[in-house]
Amino acid sequence: MMPDDLSRAxxxxxxxxxxxxxxVEVAFVDGGAAVRDSKDPEGGAFRLPASGWRALLAAVRAGSESA
Structure with missing residues (x-):
């Protein structure tokens, strides 16, 4: 489980x-990554385990190749 405190990220x-x-901005945290909107850094972030981060990157890369 990743920590909820991202104040030092x-x-x-x-x-x-x-x-x-x-x-978007990314911070690498224990066991994965956190992602937030750069326009609203206080608006929260969502966290992904390492496998989820890799899957997100793969999907983004696949989408950019088809553009």
Missing amino acids: QWRKSSFSGGGNDC
């Missing part, structure tokens, strides 16, 4: 975000 934006505030 190191959030990162994609280098492809262009410096805007219209993307």
Whole structure:
């Protein structure tokens, strides 16, 4: 189980975000990742186990290949 406290998490934006505030941020936490909206960092985050993070990345990559 991942901890609920993300106050010390190191959030990162994609280098492809262009410096805007219209993307998601990810923090790698014990056992997986947390994802939040960069426009609303206090609005909460959802957490994924490591297998869920890998599946999300695979789905995103597959979608970008079909574009």
